[in-house]
Each structure stands twice: as C-alpha cells, then as structure tokens.
Amino acid sequence: MREPLPLVNLKTRMNPLLEISFRVPFDKIQASDVEPAIDALLAAAHQRLDETIVSARPLHALDTMTENLDYAMSVVRHLESVATTPELRAAFNAVQPKVSMFYSSLPLNEELWKAMQRYAATEEARALAGAMRRYLTKTMDAFKRAGAELDPPGKTRLKEIDVLLAEITTKFSENVLDSTNAWDLVLTDESRLAGLPPSAISAARAAAEAKGREGWRFTLQAPSYMAVMTYLDDARIREQMWRAYNTRATAASHTAGGPDRNNQPLIVRILELRNEKAKLLGFRNFADLVLDDRMAHTGDRALQFIEDLRVKTDQRFREENQELAAFAGQELNPWDIAYWAEKQRAALYDFDEEALRPYFPLERVVEGMFQIFGRVLGISVTEESGIPVWDPEVRRYAIHDRESKKFLGSFYADWYPRENKRGGAWMDALITGDPAGHEPHLGLICGNLTPPLDGKPALLTHREVETIFHEFGHLLHHLLSSVEVRTLSGTSVAWDFVELPSQIMENWCWERESLDLFARHFETGEPIPDELYQKMKRAKTFRAANAQMRQLGFAFVDLALHREWDRSKDPDVVAYSRRILQKFSPATLPDDHAMIAGFTHLFASPVGYGAGYYSYKWAEVLDADAFTRFRKEGVFSETVGRDYREKILSRGDSEDPAVLYREFMGRDPDPDALLERAGLLK
Numbered sequence: 001m002r003e004p005l006p007l008v009n010l011k012t013r014m015n016p017l018l019e020i021s022f023r024v025p026f027d028k029i030q031a032s033d034v035e036p037a038i039d040a041l042l043a044a045a046h047q048r049l050d051e052t053i054v055s056a057r058p059l060h061a062l063d064t065m066t067e068n069l070d071y072a073m074s075v076v077r078h079l080e081s082v083a084t085t086p087e088l089r090a091a092f093n094a095v096q097p098k099v100s101m102f103y104s105s106l107p108l109n110e111e112l113w114k115a116m117q118r119y120a121a122t123e124e125a126r127a128l129a130g131a132m133r134r135y136l137t138k139t140m141d142a143f144k145r146a147g148a149e150l151d152p153p154g155k156t157r158l159k160e161i162d163v164l165l166a167e168i169t170t171k172f173s174e175n176v177l178d179s180t181n182a183w184d185l186v187l188t189d190e191s192r193l194a195g196l197p198p199s200a201i202s203a204a205r206a207a208a209e210a211k212g213r214e215g216w217r218f219t220l221q222a223p224s225y226m227a228v229m230t231y232l233d234d235a236r237i238r239e240q241m242w243r244a245y246n247t248r249a250t251a252a253s254h255t256a257g258g259p260d261r262n263n264q265p266l267i268v269r270i271l272e273l274r275n276e277k278a279k280l281l282g283f284r285n286f287a288d289l290v291l292d293d294r295m296a297h298t299g300d301r302a303l304q305f306i307e308d309l310r311v312k313t314d315q316r317f318r319e320e321n322q323e324l325a326a327f328a329g330q331e332l333n334p335w336d337i338a339y340w341a342e343k344q345r346a347a348l349y350d351f352d353e354e355a356l357r358p359y360f361p362l363e364r365v366v367e368g369m370f371q372i373f374g375r376v377l378g379i380s381v382t383e384e385s386g387i388p389v390w391d392p393e394v395r396r397y398a399i400h401d402r403e404s405k406k407f408l409g410s411f412y413a414d415w416y417p418r419e420n421k422r423g424g425a426w427m428d429a430l431i432t433g434d435p436a437g438h439e440p441h442l443g444l445i446c447g448n449l450t451p452p453l454d455g456k457p458a459l460l461t462h463r464e465v466e467t468i469f470h471e472f473g474h475l476l477h478h479l480l481s482s483v484e485v486r487t488l489s490g491t492s493v494a495w496d497f498v499e500l501p502s503q504i505m506e507n508w509c510w511e512r513e514s515l516d517l518f519a520r521h522f523e524t525g526e527p528i529p530d531e532l533y534q535k536m537k538r539a540k541t542f543r544a545a546n547a548q549m550r551q552l553g554f555a556f557v558d559l560a561l562h563r564e565w566d567r568s569k570d571p572d573v574v575a576y577s578r579r580i581l582q583k584f585s586p587a588t589l590p591d592d593h594a595m596i597a598g599f600t601h602l603f604a605s606p607v608g609y610g611a612g613y614y615s616y617k618w619a620e621v622l623d624a625d626a627f628t629r630f631r632k633e634g635v636f637s638e639t640v641g642r643d644y645r646e647k648i649l650s651r652g653d654s655e656d657p658a659v660l661y662r663e664f665m666g667r668d669p670d671p672d673a674l675l676e677r678a679g680l681l682k
C-alpha cells in the first residue's frame with residue numbers, strides 16, 4: 001500500500017526547474033535552484049540512459065530521454081542571457097560543463113550503440129517509415145561519424161585527434177586574439193584624423209585615455225579598424241593598419257624575443273588532423289565528413305555551387321572595380337577600396353538610413369508582421385496576459401491555427417536592451433511539444449533594438465525591422481512544427497538549411513505592398529515616400545558583386561583547404577590561400593598578406609565553419625529563390641503561404657531538406673534568384 005501523502009508543508013518548496021511547465025515560473029526560479037535541479041536531472045538522465053539501453057524500443061526512448069534536462073537547461077541558459085546576476089552566472093558555469101559532457105558522451109556510448117544496432121536489425125525497425133525511419137538512419141550515421149564502427153586502435157586514434165584538434169584550435173584562437181590586442185597606433189597630431197566621423201574620433205580619444213595616453217588610439221578591433229579603413233583620408237595610415245590586420249598571427253607580427261604567435265604551422269597541423277580524421281571514418285576528405293549530414297551532402301556539390309555563382313558574378317565584379325578606379329581617378333590598393341567605395345556610395349545615393357526610422361515604430365511593425373503572416377500562413381497571434389515573465393517589458397503571445405482553432409504554441413518576446421541582458425538578437429526553443437498528442441510548443445525571441453526615447457515610441461532602423469522578421473521566421477519554424485519525432489522537430493535541421501525560414505521573412509521588408517502595411521510614419525500615418533523607397537532599394541545593390549565575391553573567396557579557400565590542399569605540392573599554406581583569395585580581391589594583395597592566419601571562422605574550433613563557409617551563400621540562394629513563388633503569386637498569397645507552411649515550415653528535419661525544397665518549388669534551387677535580387681542578373 002502506498003504511504004498517504006503528507007499534508008502540504010508550507011515550508012518545503014518544490015524546485016521550479018524540476019518539472020516541465022508551459023507556464024514557466026520565471027517569477028519563482030532562483031540562482032540557488034540551478035545546481036540542485038541540474039544535478040538531479042543529470043542523475044535522472046543517466047538512469048533513463050540505462051533504461052534506454054535495455055529497452056525493446058531504444059530509438060523511441062532516446063528521442064525523449066533528456067526532455068526534462070533539455071527544458072531546465074534552456075530555461076537556465078535563457079535566464080542567464082536576459083536577466084543575469086553574478087549568482088546565476090556562477091551557477092550556470094558550474095553546471096554547463098557537466099551537462100555538455102553528458103550530451104557529447106552519448107554517441108560514444110558503446111552500450112547504447114549496441115542497443116541501437118540490435119534494434120536496427122529487428123523487423124519493426126526495418127518496417128519504420130517517414131520521420132521515424134529518418135531518425136533511425138540519422139542516429140546510426142551519427143554514431144558512425146563518432147567512430148562507433150572503428151576497431152580499438154582506430155577509436156584510440158580518433159580520441160587523440162579530437163584532443164589535439166581541441167588544443168591546437170584553442171591556441172589558434174588565442175594567437176589571433178593576442179596579436180590583435182598587441183597592436184595599436186596612437187596619433188597625437190589632430191590634423192591626421194581628417195575624414196573620420198566625430199563618433200570614431202571620440203572613441204579613439206576614449207581608447208587613449210583608458211591607457212593613460214595623450215592623443216587618439218586606434219586598434220585592430222572591428223569598430224576602430226573599420227572606421228579608419230572607411231573614412232580616414234591619410235592613405236599611409238590606412239596602409240599601415242591594413243598590413244597589421246592582414247599579418248596578424250604570422251611570423252611577421254612577432255616582436256623580437258616576444259611570444260610565438262605564428263598560426264601558419266597550426267593551420268598545417270589542423271588541416272592534416274582533420275583530413276586524417278575524415279579518412280579514418282571512411283570519407284574522402286574533411287569536407288565530405290562535415291557535409292555528410294547537410295543539405296549539400298558533399299564537398300563536390302558545395303564547390304560546384306560556389307563556382308557557378310563565381311562565374312555569374314565575375315563580369316559585374318570587374319565592372320564595379322573599373323567604376324571605382326575611374327571614380328577615384330587612380331589605381332587602388334587594398335587599403336583604398338573601402339575608403340573610395342564609401343565616397344562613391346555617398347556621391348551616388350545620398351541615402352541616410354536614419355530617414356527611415358520614423359516609419360518603423362516597433363509596435364506597429366510587430367502588429368503588421370503578425371497580420372501579414374497570420375494571413376499568409378493561416379495562423380492568429382494574440383497576446384496572453386497574467387503570465388509570469390523575467391522582466392516587465394516582456395510580452396507573451398499565443399499562436400492558433402486559423403481554421404481548426406487548434407492551439408499551436410506560445411512565445412515570449414523581449415525586444416529592448418538592458419544591462420542584465422546579452423547583446424544581439426536570437427530565437428530559442430523552451431519546449432518542443434508533441435503535435436500528435438496536442439502538446440503545444442513554447443519558444444522565445446529576443447533582440448536589442450532601439451528603445452523608446454524622448455517620449456517617442458521606439459523608432460527602428462530598417463535593419464532592425466529585418467531582424468524582427470528574421471527571428472520571427474526561426475520562431476515559426478519551431479512553433480508550427482508538426483513533426484512526430486522530437487529530435488527532428490522545428491529548427492533542428494541541417495546547418496545550411498536552417499536560415500531559409502528566417503531569411504525568407506526579410507523579403508517582406510523590401511516589398512512595397514507589405515511595407516505599406518506596417519511602415520507608417522509614427523506621427524502622420526503616411527507610408528514611406530516613393531523617392532526614399534527607391535533610394536533604399538538602390539543602395540541595397542551598391543557594389544553587390546564585390547560583396548558577393550568576397551564571401552565566395554572565403555568559401556573557395558575553405559573548400560580548397562579542406563578538399564584538395566596537399567602539403568607536398570604546396571608547403572606554404574598561407575601563400576596557397578593568398579593565391580586563391582587574389583582572384584576574389586578587387587586589388588592586388590601584397591606578398592605578406594596572410595588573412596588565413598587570422599581566419600577564426602575556419603580554425604578557432606575543431607569544426608566551426610570548417611568546410612561550411614559556403615552555407616552563407618547557399619542559404620541566401622534558398623531564401624531568394626523560394627520567395628520568387630510569393631513574388632509571382634502575390635506576397636500575401638494564402639495559397640503559396642499554406643503550401644510553404646505545409647511543405648517546409650511544419651516539417652522540421654523529418655525529410656531530407658532537398659526533398660522538402662523540391663516539394664515546395666517543384667524543382668531544385670536556382671541561384672539566379674539571388675543574382676537577380678542583388679541586381680547582378682543581366
């Protein structure tokens with residue numbers, strides 16, 4: 001017989017992180033709850049892992065095995081991002097390594113792998129279809145990529161490689177940081193600052209003061225470096241700074257007797273280890289290993305994709321460079337490009353982004369966005385009240401299906417900066433529901449947008465408006481998911497596909513029809529005047545071929561290094577990379593140019609963007625191309641909207657993204673859509 005429940009003891013308090021709650025008790029969670037809750041949930045997850053291993057259906061058990069831990073960690077991580085305190089940060093830092101160690105140990109767990117193999121051989125597993133079939137295949141592949149099929153010496157070597165890669169890539173990143181910080185330039189003659197905007201001058205003055213120096217101090221940190229390259233009249237100073245930036249972490253950046261910060265030998269080691277790892281796991285090269293699980297699938301396919309774009313961009317790239325040289329009236333060096341391009345932009349467009357702000361009051365933008373996508377996607381968004389939140393500025397909304405009235409999920413929106421909140425904009429999932437069991441999803445979107453000032457409403461820049469639409473797109477990918485397998489739900493899709501649902505939303509920020517719905521002057525209610533609208537459109541495509549070639553150059557060098565670079569043929573990896581980048585540079589690169597030595601995207605972590613830099617362009621092609629259906633059939637077309645929701649947005653990773661895309665468009669992605677949007681199509 002069960003013990004009778006004790007009478008409610010008002011002194012005992014239930015830890016609010018232990019139970020999944022759709023009404024997250026943000027008003028009750030304290031920093032002191034974190035460690036005991038996560039420790040208990042980790043212990044429970046270990047126990048469920050043991051149960052999964054002996055389960056008759058380990059695949060199904062695996063899908064929900066860490067549900068409670070996932071929830072608690074996302075709530076804690078979220079609070080640490082938006083309402084941090086020293087106590088909360090300390091608690092988060094104390095649990096984070098344990099939790100990530102647990103997650104990363106799963107594909108290396110031999111007992112679990114054996115259980116999966118046993119299950120995969122059953123009649124039931126062989127008969128699986130749809131998302132569950134894909135989940136099985138993906139799970140088995142993930143184990144294999146983690147080395148599950150290697151013999152014992154192979155497993156030992158794989159572990160060694162991973163340890164070495166973690167160490168060397170950390171050192172790479174430290175070298176970039178240290179050599180960035182080791183350089184500065186202090187000017188004491190005010191006349192040499194000519195051309196710089198007042199904001200950059202005050203920043204340089206403050207940077208000098210912080211070091212107890214006279215004059216103005218410039219560094220290789222992005223804001224300081226970019227301001228000099230874009231505005232400073234004195235070309236000799238620009239050259240000095242450009243050279244310092246592009247020789248960071250090389251032998252040339254050493255001061256005699258100083259610490260060794262040369263990244264060249266580290267790049268060689270990283271590339272060799274990555275290649276060895278790929279071969280050990282049965283792949284031709286590192287690109288094929290990394291892309292195995294992505295939409296592009298192979299390095300060959302990714303290369304073909306960027307080569308096609310390069311060919312189509314090249315002519316306009318040359319023309320732009322000639323136009324800029326003609327405008328400047330001189331041959332241009334690499335340190336002249338940004339400077340003259342800014343002069344040319346100002347001469348051609350005279351476009352001040354600030355002039356758009358009065359047309360973008362936040363409340364109206366958000367309302368308009370809910371209306372547009374309510375109509376297009378067949379949903380309704382309504383504000384919820386009386387829900388606990390982490391800050392009084394936060395709102396919560398519910399999303400219902402318009403026709404069936406089914407409750408799909410809720411989300412929190414937190415738009416303004418605060419001291420206890422991190423920078424940037426992001427979307428996150430708190431609960432992944434079960435659409436079949438009618439459990440709704442829960443998510444959030446956050447930003448750091450211009451707050452209300454001087455008694456006026458919050459007036460946004462156009463870029464900020466795009467940010468809201470972008471994050472709302474990620475959010476809808478989560479909230480409208482109808483995938484039955486939790487692990488494959490919503491935004492858990494391939495890396496080169498995940499930005500489609502977000503980036504496509506930004507297109508509605510450029511169409512006259514949709515702008516007129518939400519972009520209205522906050523005082524007069526007038527839409528954006530046509531002259532201003534045309535300027536904004538034209539400024540968007542200014543030097544688009546250069547912007548594109550720059551990204552393609554990085555993607556090319558990335559794929560070349562991870563597919564075909566051969567030390568015996570090209571011992572100097574920096575020179576090899578420079579030769580590739582030269583084809584994408586508007587000016588001749590000097591012989592000591594070593595951008596690759598500071599390329600943290602590729603080398604600052606064991607995988608990072610390695611072999612994945614092409615994804616930026618890949619995702620842009622997807623969103624530009626998918627949007628052409630709305631363009632043709634109407635930006636408010638409910639037919640296209642429902643189709644998009646049904647075939648892409650609601651399907652998460654339940655099917656190969658290339659298949660989802662083909663189902664929606666009736667064909668493969670067409671890069672011309674991107675070229676057209678960028679004004680590069682002849």
Ligand SMILES: [Zn+2]
Binds near residue numbers: 470474499502
């Ligand atoms: Zn995004």
